[in-house]
Amino acid sequence: MRGESNPACTQYTGRYIMDNLGFPRNWVARPIIVLLAFTILFFITSWIGLAFLKVEMTIARARVSDTDLSAGKEKMTARSIHEVRAIDVGLDEFSLALDKRSLTGKKLPTKTILNPVTATFQAGTLNVIMGPSGSGKTSLLNAMALRLHNTIGTRYRPSGKLSFNDAVPSDSVIRSVVSYVCQDDDALLPSLTVRETLRFAAGLRLPTWMSKSEKYQRAEEVLVKMGLKDCADNLVGNELVKGISGGEKRRVSIAVQILTDPRVLLLDEPTSGLDAFTASSILEVLQGLAREGRTLILTIHQARSDIFNHFGNVLLLARGGSPAYAGSAKDMLPYFSKLGYQCPQHTNPADFALDLITIDLQEAHREAESREKVRKLIESWDRVTKGKYPSASQTNPRISNEEIRNEKETSTGRPTSSESARDDQEVGSGEGSEQVREIATDSDGALERRLSNPAPRRSYHKNALATPAELGALVHKRASFITAFPLLLHRAMINLRRQPPLILARTMQVLGLAIILALFFAPLHNDYYSVQNRVGFIQEIGAFYFVGMLQNVAVYPAEREVFYREDDDAVYSVEAFLSTYTLLEVPFEIAACLLFGILADFAVGFPRTAEMYFVWVFSCFGVVSCGESLGIMFNTLFNHTGFAVNLISILLSVAQIMAGIMSINMPKLFKIFNYISPLKYATAVLSPYTLRGVKFTCDDAQRLPDGRCTIETGEQVLDLYKLNVDPIVNIGALAATIVVYRLVAWLLLRLVRTRWKSVVEKKRS
Numbered sequence: 001m002r003g004e005s006n007p008a009c010t011q012y013t014g015r016y017i018m019d020n021l022g023f024p025r026n027w028v029a030r031p032i033i034v035l036l037a038f039t040i041l042f043f044i045t046s047w048i049g050l051a052f053l054k055v056e057m058t059i060a061r062a063r064v065s066d067t068d069l070s071a072g073k074e075k076m077t078a079r080s081i082h083e084v085r086a087i088d089v090g091l092d093e094f095s096l097a098l099d100k101r102s103l104t105g106k107k108l109p110t111k112t113i114l115n116p117v118t119a120t121f122q123a124g125t126l127n128v129i130m131g132p133s134g135s136g137k138t139s140l141l142n143a144m145a146l147r148l149h150n151t152i153g154t155r156y157r158p159s160g161k162l163s164f165n166d167a168v169p170s171d172s173v174i175r176s177v178v179s180y181v182c183q184d185d186d187a188l189l190p191s192l193t194v195r196e197t198l199r200f201a202a203g204l205r206l207p208t209w210m211s212k213s214e215k216y217q218r219a220e221e222v223l224v225k226m227g228l229k230d231c232a233d234n235l236v237g238n239e240l241v242k243g244i245s246g247g248e249k250r251r252v253s254i255a256v257q258i259l260t261d262p263r264v265l266l267l268d269e270p271t272s273g274l275d276a277f278t279a280s281s282i283l284e285v286l287q288g289l290a291r292e293g294r295t296l297i298l299t300i301h302q303a304r305s306d307i308f309n310h311f312g313n314v315l316l317l318a319r320g321g322s323p324a325y326a327g328s329a330k331d332m333l334p335y336f337s338k339l340g341y342q343c344p345q346h347t348n349p350a351d352f353a354l355d356l357i358t359i360d361l362q363e364a365h366r367e368a369e370s371r372e373k374v375r376k377l378i379e380s381w382d383r384v385t386k387g388k389y390p391s392a393s394q395t396n397p398r399i400s401n402e403e404i405r406n407e408k409e410t411s412t413g414r415p416t417s418s419e420s421a422r423d424d425q426e427v428g429s430g431e432g433s434e435q436v437r438e439i440a441t442d443s444d445g446a447l448e449r450r451l452s453n454p455a456p457r458r459s460y461h462k463n464a465l466a467t468p469a470e471l472g473a474l475v476h477k478r479a480s481f482i483t484a485f486p487l488l489l490h491r492a493m494i495n496l497r498r499q500p501p502l503i504l505a506r507t508m509q510v511l512g513l514a515i516i517l518a519l520f521f522a523p524l525h526n527d528y529y530s531v532q533n534r535v536g537f538i539q540e541i542g543a544f545y546f547v548g549m550l551q552n553v554a555v556y557p558a559e560r561e562v563f564y565r566e567d568d569d570a571v572y573s574v575e576a577f578l579s580t581y582t583l584l585e586v587p588f589e590i591a592a593c594l595l596f597g598i599l600a601d602f603a604v605g606f607p608r609t610a611e612m613y614f615v616w617v618f619s620c621f622g623v624v625s626c627g628e629s630l631g632i633m634f635n636t637l638f639n640h641t642g643f644a645v646n647l648i649s650i651l652l653s654v655a656q657i658m659a660g661i662m663s664i665n666m667p668k669l670f671k672i673f674n675y676i677s678p679l680k681y682a683t684a685v686l687s688p689y690t691l692r693g694v695k696f697t698c699d700d701a702q703r704l705p706d707g708r709c710t711i712e713t714g715e716q717v718l719d720l721y722k723l724n725v726d727p728i729v730n731i732g733a734l735a736a737t738i739v740v741y742r743l744v745a746w747l748l749l750r751l752v753r754t755r756w757k758s759v760v761e762k763k764r765s
């Protein structure tokens with residue numbers, strides 16, 4: 001017998017259900033047109049927004065003056081190089097390769113980032129790594145500072161020797177002795193002032209035996225030293241909040257790193273993006289820091305003549321990561337001159353050197369020519385470093401007073417008379433080994449001795465060099481949880497308080513959704529339609545899963561970036577970071593869910609009991625918190641926020657469908673997956689509480705032939721959806737899910753932050 005002709009089956013036809021859900025019979029084209037209209041409307045609105053709305057920048061506290069008058073004028077505390085334990089950093093055949101795998105896991109050919117580099121970076125002077133784009137400057141710096149981050153598809157393989165005063169340092173010594181200033185200033189929190197930034201950094205980075213006032217004192221000293229006095233109380237700022245200038249930001253980044261008085265300071269492109277005056281003033285500051293006995297190694301992509309004058313040593317890398325020169329900046333032009341490449345009188349030496357080692361890709365014949373020239377320059381340098389020529393120690397084991405005087409003059413940046421003479425010397429153009437031979441047989445031979453064996457320079461300040469034992473004693477530890485947690489919490493609270501959009505992002509989504517749901521579902525009745533409404537309202541708890549994830553996306557990625565930078569510097573632990581994040585997040589979630597509870601329980605019209613109210617509040621909190629945890633997990637696994645959001649959205653949509661209302665009978669695999677879904681438990685908590693004991697009525701058209709209503713009690717609904725379960729057990733399960741999700745997020749963050757380090761350490765050993 002067919003369904004339509006059996007009056008008892010009326011309730012089970014699609015048409016009947018559609019009628020009861022209130023869908024008009026003639027709605028076919030209309031919803032499609034309305035959907036299209038919405039799409040067009042949203043598109044036009046977005047276009048109007050993009051085309052006509054200009055983002056206004058809010059202005060931070062007024063600056064005393066627009067230019068930093070103290071820039072470069074502050075005198076560095078005069079500390080002689082003899083007073084400090086200096087570290088010469090040596091690279092011996094140091095190279096770097098990269099193993100890559102395709103998306104399918106297939107091993108791709110190994111890429112050489114750096115060919116073996118041998119160089120010495122001396123304390124007390126500016127050591128500059130120069131080279132065209134892609135020559136491996138940043139990679140070399142990252143490798144020296146142990147900042148190579150392996151990913152699933154890429155693995156760096158450093159080899160060769162990195163030494164401190166000829167001893168190979170352990171990774172913990174490197175991390176303790178070396179500070180690193182990145183190219184960008186992303187590690188700075190935009191809503192802290194310069195002084196606050198330095199004070200918090202001092203609190204977190206300086207040893208525990210120092211008192212708070214001593215740490216503040218140190219922050220103040222560094223503030224003055226870095227020429228930041230004038231802008232000390234201005235906000236750091238970002239693209240939305242106008243803060244200090246780019247040059248000042250760079251100074252703050254450097255200031256944070258020198259708080260701990262590191263022996264070795266690595267800086268990646270410290271002058272990039274700055275105007276000539278600011279760049280020069282930054283270099284003056286760096287020179288001052290070097291004069292205090294530190295070893296400063298910096299990369300520079302392009303250096304103007306005035307900047308070149310600050311350089312002490314230069315490592316010149318050609319494209320492909322091959323060294324073409326490593327030695328004193330003053331010796332660089334004479335060296336190239338002897339190879340037949342004379343720098344014209346008014347040409348910037350840095351530009352000249354870069355042009356020399358850059359392959360011209362514009363025209364085919366020039367490309368071949370320049371490729372050959374670069375190859376020969378690399379070969380020539382290779383011969384010099386391979387010691388094909390007698391080293392200074394072999395030819396002149398004792399360093400004369402004259403030599404020492406020359407070294408002094410070179411290190412102070414003044415040319416020696418003999419160098420000046422050589423600078424002026426014109427040499428005919430010979431090439432390759434011929435030229436190198438020319439260098440080797442040069443009458444005074446001082447240039448070759450310096451180039452092929454820079455080590456004797458060390459004896460000049462031998463007493464000031466730190467020994468391996470002293471280096472070992474420098475190992476510093478991360479701030480303990482007890483020290484870091486209150487500081488991080490205080491810092492995060494200031495940051496949050498000064499960024500109202502963050503507070504809104506944390507509260508408005510739950511509240512906004514709650515208001516919309518209340519408007520949509522209130523008040524609930526007891527008729528046949530209300531069965532749909534009640535079940536539909538329970539189903540909507542799934543939307544809070546998305547809210548949790550979106551709240552996380554609004555806040556977490558930016559905080560993660562700051563944490564990653566500070567974790568690279570070994571400042572505090574993953575636990576201190578995640579506890580701070582959680583402690584700031586949870587009160588907002590609880591407050592927002594308490595408000596949701598009022599709207600869900602009182603406005604929508606469920607029994608107004610404390611039990612019912614807290615069941616709504618707890619379910620909301622559980623789902624939002626798990627959404628946050630998922631956000632942390634995916635944003636930890638994937639640095640690309642958009643990609644992470646895409647993946648989580650798929651997961652959340654599936655979880656919502658499987659919550660227990662949209663799909664009652666699921667395949668076994670999905671059922672197993674559902675055991676870790678907070679939505680399953682939230683639905684199993686809310687359904688019994690909101691449906692048990694409810695009586696439903698119906699109108700005459702909805703009655704069965706025997707006069708009964710299709711659904712008369714809440715229990716019938718629960719049976720239909722297989723949700724007639726013990727809610728208390730599910731409250732426990734939801735609570736456990738909240739904890740487990742956060743623990744998994746912590747575990748992932750911990751793994752991600754330790755995995756690459758252990759890999760790098762293994763490779764190095």
Ligand SMILES: Nc1ncnc2c1ncn2[C@@H]1O[C@H](COP(=O)(O)OP(=O)(O)OP(=O)(O)O)[C@@H](O)[C@H]1O
Pocket residue numbers: 098113131132133134135136137138139140154301
């Ligand atoms: N993870 C990676 N995957 C692929 N290639 C990489 C990776 N890391 C480095 N490289 C490659 O190594 C080479 C050197 O890069 P690096 O950023 O060190 O150069 P650079 O001299 O600092 O350049 P720039 O001056 O433009 O910053 C480049 O060709 C770069 O593409």
